[in-house]
Amino acid sequence: MKAVLYIGHGTRSKKGAAEASLFIRSVMKKVDAPIQKLCFLELTEPDIEAGFEYCVHEGAEEIVIVPLFLLAAGHIKEDIPEALAPLIKKHPAITVRMADPFGVQDSILDAIAELAADEAQPIRSNDSLLIVGRGSSDPSILKSFDSIKRGISRRLGIRNVQVCYLAAAAPSFKDGLDSICNEARGRIIVIPYLLFSGLLLSEVVREVNKKIKAGSSVNLTDTLGKHVAIQNLVAEKANGEVNVNAAVIH
Numbered sequence: 270m271k272a273v274l275y276i277g278h279g280t281r282s283k284k285g286a287a288e289a290s291l292f293i294r295s296v297m298k299k300v301d302a303p304i305q306k307l308c309f310l311e312l313t314e315p316d317i318e319a320g321f322e323y324c325v326h327e328g329a330e331e332i333v334i335v336p337l338f339l340l341a342a343g344h345i346k347e348d349i350p351e352a353l354a355p356l357i358k359k360h361p362a363i364t365v366r367m368a369d370p371f372g373v374q375d376s377i378l379d380a381i382a383e384l385a386a387d388e389a390q391p392i393r394s395n396d397s398l399l400i401v402g403r404g405s406s407d408p409s410i411l412k413s414f415d416s417i418k419r420g421i422s423r424r425l426g427i428r429n430v431q432v433c434y435l436a437a438a439a440p441s442f443k444d445g446l447d448s449i450c451n452e453a454r455g456r457i458i459v460i461p462y463l464l465f466s467g468l469l470l471s472e473v474v475r476e477v478n479k480k481i482k483a484g485s486s487v488n489l490t491d492t493l494g495k496h497v498a499i500q501n502l503v504a505e506k507a508n509g510e511v512n513v514n515a516a517v518i519h
Contacts, residue, residue: 272304272329279309285467299504334367368506382424395455397429404434
């Protein structure tokens with residue numbers, strides 16, 4: 270019997286945790302698996318061990334791990350495999366496979382472009398976009414954001430597209446927001462490259478509101494988890510339609 274274990278990052282924000290649960294309930298309706306469970310890497314219950322044991326208790330013979338992470342930083346490469354390793358050793362008869370993180374995909378870039386267009390209609394060539402990433406010291410993440418930046422610029426026909434980060438990389442969100450507000454000629458559209466609400470998004474909202482009060486024309490889009498294309502992508506991974514690592518995790 271197949272199980273799907275969705276792993277979110279986790280948050281201290283009750284709103285963020287509720288958004289993740291609502292998101293996964295929508296995804297589950299599109300997934301052909303009798304056992305499905307949401308768990309979290311940190312900060313929110315249930316944790317990975319509890320989620321895995323739930324699947325085992327329900328009779329899972331195969332567990333597909335679907336990380337709810339946009340890009341493959343340390344959590345995907347190290348933290349989740351480390352959390353799963355003792356569980357896999359404890360239950361050697363169960364086949365465990367892990368889907369890849371979302372990565373930079375056309376469907377995600379299309380969704381971002383739609384969120385931006387919904388927030389500021391019509392998009393004009395003199396508008397500016399600020400993409401706000403979570404941040405990482407992993408060079409591959411910074412390279413991915415370069416690709417995201419180019420893809421969004423092409424889709425919306427906007428030249429001034431910039432990237433900043435909430436932690437662990439430069440420029441910082443505050444510096445990036447200050448810079449784009451100082452140089453922008455048209456409207457500014459801020460795109461949080463986050464799946465759900467949480468403390469990081471609260472910081473974005475707070476700083477954007479300061480700029481609006483100061484007279485800047487700043488628009489803030491929804492998080493990516495609000496777009497149906499992201500729900501569909503997670504469902505595809507859970508169903509094994511795309512990007513599921515065929516190798517058993519050891």
